[in-house]
Amino acid sequence: MHSFSELVTLFEERLNNTMPFPDRPGTLYEPCRYFMTIGGKRVRPVLSLMSNELFGDINEDAWHAAMAVELFHNFTLIHDDIMDKAPLRRGKTTIHERNGLTSGILCGDVMAIYAYDHLASIKTALPQILHLFNKTSIEVCEGQQLDMDFENRDDVTIEEYIEMITLKTSVLLACSLKMGALLGGASESTAAKLYEFGKNLGIAFQLHDDYLDAFGDPRKSGKQTGGDIKANKKTYLLLKAQENANHLQHTAIGTLLTRDDESKVPAMLSLFGNTGADQACRDAVKHYSDMAFHCLEEAAVVSVRKKPLFDLATYLLGREH
Amino acid sequence: MHSFSELVTLFEERLNNTMPFPDRPGTLYEPCRYFMTIGGKRVRPVLSLMSNELFGDINEDAWHAAMAVELFHNFTLIHDDIMDKAPLRRGKTTIHERNGLTSGILCGDVMAIYAYDHLASIKTALPQILHLFNKTSIEVCEGQQLDMDFENRDDVTIEEYIEMITLKTSVLLACSLKMGALLGGASESTAAKLYEFGKNLGIAFQLHDDYLDAFGDPRKSGKQTGGDIKANKKTYLLLKAQENANHLQHTAIGTLLTRDDESKVPAMLSLFGNTGADQACRDAVKHYSDMAFHCLEEAAVVSVRKKPLFDLATYLLGREH
Numbered sequence: 001m002h003s004f005s006e007l008v009t010l011f012e013e014r015l016n017n018t019m020p021f022p023d024r025p026g027t028l029y030e031p032c033r034y035f036m037t038i039g040g041k042r043v044r045p046v047l048s049l050m051s052n053e054l055f056g057d058i059n060e061d062a063w064h065a066a067m068a069v070e071l072f073h074n075f076t077l078i079h080d081d082i083m084d085k086a087p088l089r090r091g092k093t094t095i096h097e098r099n100g101l102t103s104g105i106l107c108g109d110v111m112a113i114y115a116y117d118h119l120a121s122i123k124t125a126l127p128q129i130l131h132l133f134n135k136t137s138i139e140v141c142e143g144q145q146l147d148m149d150f151e152n153r154d155d156v157t158i159e160e161y162i163e164m165i166t167l168k169t170s171v172l173l174a175c176s177l178k179m180g181a182l183l184g185g186a187s188e189s190t191a192a193k194l195y196e197f198g199k200n201l202g203i204a205f206q207l208h209d210d211y212l213d214a215f216g217d218p219r220k221s222g223k224q225t226g227g228d229i230k231a232n233k234k235t236y237l238l239l240k241a242q243e244n245a246n247h248l249q250h251t252a253i254g255t256l257l258t259r260d261d262e263s264k265v266p267a268m269l270s271l272f273g274n275t276g277a278d279q280a281c282r283d284a285v286k287h288y289s290d291m292a293f294h295c296l297e298e299a300a301v302v303s304v305r306k307k308p309l310f311d312l313a314t315y316l317l318g319r320e321h
Numbered sequence: 322m323h324s325f326s327e328l329v330t331l332f333e334e335r336l337n338n339t340m341p342f343p344d345r346p347g348t349l350y351e352p353c354r355y356f357m358t359i360g361g362k363r364v365r366p367v368l369s370l371m372s373n374e375l376f377g378d379i380n381e382d383a384w385h386a387a388m389a390v391e392l393f394h395n396f397t398l399i400h401d402d403i404m405d406k407a408p409l410r411r412g413k414t415t416i417h418e419r420n421g422l423t424s425g426i427l428c429g430d431v432m433a434i435y436a437y438d439h440l441a442s443i444k445t446a447l448p449q450i451l452h453l454f455n456k457t458s459i460e461v462c463e464g465q466q467l468d469m470d471f472e473n474r475d476d477v478t479i480e481e482y483i484e485m486i487t488l489k490t491s492v493l494l495a496c497s498l499k500m501g502a503l504l505g506g507a508s509e510s511t512a513a514k515l516y517e518f519g520k521n522l523g524i525a526f527q528l529h530d531d532y533l534d535a536f537g538d539p540r541k542s543g544k545q546t547g548g549d550i551k552a553n554k555k556t557y558l559l560l561k562a563q564e565n566a567n568h569l570q571h572t573a574i575g576t577l578l579t580r581d582d583e584s585k586v587p588a589m590l591s592l593f594g595n596t597g598a599d600q601a602c603r604d605a606v607k608h609y610s611d612m613a614f615h616c617l618e619e620a621a622v623v624s625v626r627k628k629p630l631f632d633l634a635t636y637l638l639g640r641e642h
Binding site for chain 2: 024025027028079082083101102105106108109110112114116117120121126127130131134135137138141142144145146148149
C-alpha cells in the first residue's frame with residue numbers, strides 16, 4: 001500500500017513519462033503541457049489509485065482512470081478560469097491570460113478528449129466506467145452552470161448551494177473513487193459506499209474551504225483570508241448569515257455587499273459570528289465529514305487497507321484524529 | 322435503402338423524440354436544445370447511417386454513432402463561433418451572442434459529453450469505435466488550432482492549407498462513414514476505403530465551398546459572394562494566387578489585402594483569374610472528387626447499395642453525373 005505522497009510521486013512520474021500530448025501544433029499542446037505541470041494536489045487521480053489498491057496491486061486500468069480524471073479536472077479548470085475571468089491558477093498565469101481565449105477554449109476541449117482516450121484503453125467493464133464518467137462529467141458542467149447562475153441571483157438557498165458544490169466538486173471525487181474500486185473488482189455495493197465517501201468528503205472539503213477563506217490562519221494556509229467576502233461570493237457562510245439574520249443584521253449584510261473598503265471583511269466576519277453562521281458552518285463540515293468517514297468504515301474491505309484513504313481524508317479536512 | 326432526405330427526416334424525428342438534454346438547469350440546456358434544432362444539413366449523421374445501410378438494415382449502434390457525431394459537430398461549431406466572434410450561424414444568433422460567453426463554453430462542453438454518452442451505448446467494437454472517434458476529435462481540435470494560427474501567418478502553403486481543412490472538416494466526415502461501416506460489420510479494409518472516400522469528399526467539398534464563395538451564383542446559393550475576400554481569409558484561391566503571382570501581381574494582392582472598399586472583391590477576383598488560381602481550384606476540386614468517387618467504387622459492396630452515398634456526394638459537390 002502507498003501513502004498519498006508516494007502516489008503523487010508515482011502519478012507525476014507517469015504523467016511526465018507518458019505525457020499524452022504530441023509536439024504539433026505547438027500552439028495547441030504547449031499550453032496543455034504547461035497547465036498539466038504547474039501543480040495541483042493530484043487528489044482525484046490519487047483517490048482512484050488508492051481505491052484500486054484497496055483490492056490488490058494497482059492495475060493498468062486504474063492508471064488510465066487516474067490519468068483520465070486528472071486530465072478532465074484540468075480541462076474544467078481551464079474553462080472555469082475563462083468564465084471566472086481569473087488571471088491566476090495555482091499562483092501561475094491562466095491559459096486564456098497567457099495564450100488568449102482561443103487557446104483557453106481549445107486546450108480545454110482537447111484535454112477532455114485525451115481524458116476519454118485514456119478511458120478507451122480500459123479493459124474492464126468499459127461501458128459501466130464510461131457511463132459513470134459521463135454522468136459525472138455532465139453533473140460537473142451542470143454544477144458550473146449553477147455556480148454561474150448563482151452570481152445573478154439573490155435567493156439562493158443553503159440546499160441549492162449544497163447541490164451546486166456537490167455537482168461542481170464532489171461527484172468527481174466520488175467518481176474517481178468508484179472507478180478505482182470497480183477496476184479493482186469491487187462489488188457494486190462496496191463501490192457505491194466509496195462513491196458516497198467521496199461525495200461527502202467533497203462537500204465537507206468545500207465547506208471547510210469556505211470557512212478557512214473567512215476564518216483561516218494565513219500563516220498556516222499561506223493564503224490571504226477574506227477573498228470570498230471581498231468578491232461577495234455566495235458561500236455557505238454568507239447564505240447562512242442571511243438565513244439566520246434578524247432585520248437589522250439583514251440590512252447590515254445588504255449594506256456591506258455594496259461596499260468595498262478595508263472594514264468590509266472584519267465587519268462581515270463579525271456578522272458571520274453574530275448570526276451563528278460560523279458555528280453552523282463548522283457543524284456542517286463535521287456533519288459531512290462524519291458521513292464520509294462512516295461510509296469509508298462501512299465499505300467491505302479490511303480496515304488496515306483503508307488507512308491511506310483515511311489519512312488522506314483526515315489531511316484534506318484538517319481534522320485531528 | 323434510404324435517400325439523403327429520407328434519412329434527414331428519420332434522424333430529425335429521432336433527435337426530437339430522444340433529445341438527450343434534461344430540463345434543469347434550464348440556463349445550460351435551453352441553449353443546447355436551441356442550437357441542435359436551428360438546422361444544419363445533418364450530413365455527418367446521414368453518412369453514418371448510409372454507410373451502415375451498405376451492410377443491411379440500420380442498427381441501433383449506428384443511430385448512436387449518428388447522434389454522437391452530430392452532437393460533437395455542433396459542439397465544435399459552438400466553440401468555433403466564439404473563437405471566430407461570429408454573430409450568426411445558419412442565419413440564427415450564435416449561443417455566445419444570445420446567452421453569453423459562459424453559455425457558449427459550457428453548452429459546447431456538455432454537448433461533447435452527451436456525444437460520448439451516445440458512444441458509450443454502442444454494443445459492438447466499442448474500444449475500436451472510441452479510439453477512432455477520439456483520434457478524429459483530437460484532429461478536429463488540431464485543425465481548428467491551425468486555422469486560428471493561419472490568421473497570424475503570411476507564409477501558409479497550399480500543402481498546409483489542405484492539411485488544415487483535412488483535420489478541421491474532412492476527418493469527421495471520414496469517421497462518420499467508418500463508424501457506420503464498422504457497426505454494420507464491414508471488414509477493416511472496406512471501412513478504410515469508406516474513410517478515404519469521406520476524407521477526399523470533405524477536402525473536395527471545402528475547396529468547392531472556397532470556389533463558390535468567390536465565383537458562385539448568389540441566385541443559386543442564396544449567399545452573397547466575396548465574403549472570404551472581404552475578410553482576407555486564406556483560402557485555396559488566395560494562397561494559390563499568391564503562389565502563382567508574378568512580382569506585379571504579388572504587390573497588387575498585397576495592396577488589396579490592406580483595402581476595404583467596393584472594388585476589392587472584383588479586383589481580387591480578376592487576380593484569381595489572371596494568376597490561374599481559379600482554374601487550379603477547379604482542378605483541385607476535380608482531383609479530390611475523383612479520388613473520393615474512386616474510393617467509393619473500390620469499397621467491397623455491391624454497387625447498387627452505394628447509390629445513396631454516390632447521390633449525396635454528387636449533390637454536395639454540385640457535380641453533374
